[in-house]
Amino acid sequence: MYETSSPTKTATSEHPTAAERFFFDNNGYLVLPSFLAPDHARVLLEALDRAIARRRDPSYRREHPTAFKDRLEGPNYRIFHLLDDDPLFLDLLDYAPMMAYVRGLFNDMPHIHGCDAIYEVTSANHHGLGWHIDGIQNGFRNLKPHIPFLQFKIGYYLSDMSEPNQGNLTLVPGSHKALFEPDSKDLKNPGLFPGAVQVCGGPGTAFFFHNAVWHTGGPWTRPDGKRIVLYYAFEHPWMLACAEQWRYPKGFYASLSSERRKLFHGFVFDPPEYRWG
Numbered sequence: 001m002y003e004t005s006s007p008t009k010t011a012t013s014e015h016p017t018a019a020e021r022f023f024f025d026n027n028g029y030l031v032l033p034s035f036l037a038p039d040h041a042r043v044l045l046e047a048l049d050r051a052i053a054r055r056r057d058p059s060y061r062r063e064h065p066t067a068f069k070d071r072l073e074g075p076n077y078r079i080f081h082l083l084d085d086d087p088l089f090l091d092l093l094d095y096a097p098m099m100a101y102v103r104g105l106f107n108d109m110p111h112i113h114g115c116d117a118i119y120e121v122t123s124a125n126h127h128g129l130g131w132h133i134d135g136i137q138n139g140f141r142n143l144k145p146h147i148p149f150l151q152f153k154i155g156y157y158l159s160d161m162s163e164p165n166q167g168n169l170t171l172v173p174g175s176h177k178a179l180f181e182p183d184s185k186d187l188k189n190p191g192l193f194p195g196a197v198q199v200c201g202g203p204g205t206a207f208f209f210h211n212a213v214w215h216t217g218g219p220w221t222r223p224d225g226k227r228i229v230l231y232y233a234f235e236h237p238w239m240l241a242c243a244e245q246w247r248y249p250k251g252f253y254a255s256l257s258s259e260r261r262k263l264f265h266g267f268v269f270d271p272p273e274y275r276w277g
Contacts, residue, residue, distance in 0.1 A: 014100075015097070015100045015101060015104065016030075016100070016101050016104045016105055020101075021104075021105065024105060024210075026173075026174060027173040027174055028171075028173065028174060028175065028176035028177070028209055028210040028212070028213040029171055029173065029199075029207060029208065029209035029210065029213055030101075030207065030208055030209075031199055031201060031205065031206075031207045032205065032206040032207065033201050033202070033205050034202070034204055034205065035097070035098075035156070035204055035205060035206035036156060036203075036204035036206065037204065038203065038204060040204065041156070041157075041158050041203040041204040042203070043088060044088055044089075044092070044156070044158055044230065045158040045159075045203075045228060047085070047086040047088045047089065048117055048119060048158065048228070048230070050085075050086065051079060051082060051085040051086060051089075051117075052072070052077050052079060052119060054085070055070055055072055055079055056072050056074075062081075062247075062249075063248075063249040063250075064246070064247040064248070064249070065247070066079075066080040066081045066244075066247060067080065067081070067114075067242060067243035067244055067247055068080050068116075075121050075122055076119065076120040076121065076122060076124075076125060077117075077118075077119040077120070078116065078117065078118050078119070079116060079117055079119075080114070080115070080116040080244070081114075081115060081116070081244055081247055081248065082115045082116065082117060082230075083112075083115055083248065083252070084248050084249065084252045089115065089230075090260075092156070092230070092232065093112065093115070093232065093260070093263065094259070094260060094263060098154060098206065101208065102152055102154075102234055105152070106149065106152040106234060106236075107152075107234070107236050107237065109237045109262070110152065110234035110235070110236070110237070110263065111234065111235055111236070111237050111239070111245070111263055111264065111265060112232075112233075112234060112235075112244065112245065112263050112264060113151055113233035113234055113235040113239075113241060113242045113244070114231075114232075114233045114242045114244045115230075115231065115232050115233070115244065116230075116231050117228075117229065117230050117231065118227060118228065118229045118231070119227075119228050120167060120226065120227040120228070121226050123166075123167070123220035123221070123225065130187065130216055131182065131186075131187040131214055131215070131216045132214070132215070132216065133147070133211060133212050133213065133214055133215075134151055134153060134211040134212075134233075135147070135150060135151060135211050135212075135241065136241050136242075140211065140212070145179050146176070146177055146179075146212070147176070147211070147212035148212075149176075149210055149211065149212075150211050150235060150236065150239065150241070151211040151233050151234070151235050151241070152208060152233065152234040152235075153208060153209055153211065153231065153232075153233045154206065154207070154208045154231065154232045154233065154234075155169060155206065155207050155208070155229050155230070155231050156204070156205070156206050156229065156230040156231075156232075157201050157202070157203055157204070157205040157206075157228070157229055158203055158228040158229065158230060159203060159226040159227060159228035159229075160202050160203055160226070161199075161200055161201055161202070161205070161226075161227065162200050162201055162202045163200060163222065164198040164200055164218065164222075165198070165218065165219050165220060165221045165222045165225065166220055166222040166225025166226060166227055167217045167218060167219075167220045167225065167227040168198040168199055168200055168217075168218045168227070169198070169199040169207065169215060169217070169218070169229075170192065170196055170197065170198045170199070170215060170216050170217065170218030170219075171196065171197060171199070171209060171213050171214060171215035171216075172195050172196050172197075172213065172214045172215070173195070173197060173213075175195075175212070175213050175214040176210040176211075176212035176213045178214075182214060190219060191219055192218070192219065196218075198218045237265075237275065237276075240265065245264060245265050245268055246265075246267070246268045248268075250270065253268055253269055253270075254269075254270075261273065
C-alpha cells in the first residue's frame with residue numbers, strides 16, 4: 001500500500017484548511033503534491049549537486065563542524081547544515097506557503113531545528129535508521145503517553161518518487177497517538193507491516209509529519225530508483241534540541257534579515273538578542 005494523495009492545497013484557499021488540520025491531527029502527517037513548481041525543484045536539485053561537489057573537495061572546511069557527520073563517500077550521500085551552502089536553501093527555510101502550515105499547525109514563533117539532504121541513487125548501503133520516531137533522548141520517550149508535538153519535520157522530494165519501493169518515506173498513520181510501540185518483529189520486517197504506507201510523489205512534492213509518527217525509509221526493490229530529499233525541521237522557541245542553531249559562521253548570522261533572525265535563538269548573534277521564547 002502506498003500514499004498518492006491526501007488533502008491538497010488550492011490556489012484560492014487559506015492553509016491549513018479545516019480538512020488539512022483534521023487529516024494531520026488524526027494521521028500525524030500530510031502530503032502536498034506539486035507543492036514546489038517543477039523549475040523550483042530543478043534548481044534546488046542543481047544547488048544540491050553543487051553543494052555535494054563542494055563538500056567532497058578535500059580543501060573544504062567549515063568554521064564549525066556539522067553536528068552530524070556528512071556522508072560523502074558516494075554514490076549515496078547525506079549532508080547536513082545546508083542554509084549557508086546556497087541562497088536557495090536559505091530561501092526555502094521560510095518559504096511563505098510552507099510557513100503557513102508551520103505556524104498554523106505548530107507554533108507561530110518557530111525556531112529552526114535542522115536542515116539536511118539525502119541523495120541516493122542505489123539501494124546498496126542507502127541511508128536508513130530503520131523504524132523510529134524523531135527526537136533526542138530516544139524520541140522523547142520519557143514524555144509518554146502521549147509524546148507531544150515537539151518537532152515539525154518537512155520533506156521535499158527533488159527526484160521522481162511517484163512510484164513506491166525506492167526508499168520512499170514510509171510511515172504508520174496515526175501512530176503518534178499509539179499507547180504501545182510496534183511489535184519488535186514488525187520493526188524488523190524488510191517489507192511493510194500492516195498499516196504502513198509509502199509516501200509517493202513527483203519532484204516538488206512536500207510532506208510533513210509529527211515527531212512521534214513511526215517512520216522509516218521504505219523498501220528499495222526498484223532497480224532504477226532514486227531518492228533525493230531535502231529535509232527541514234522546526235522546534236518550539238523554548239526548545240534547544242539540535243546543535244545546528246549555533247554551527248553556522250558569524251558572517252552567516254550577520255547577513256540574516258530581521259525576520260529570519262527570529263527563526264534562531266538570540267544567543268547565536270553578536271551581540272545576543274533577547275527572545276521571550
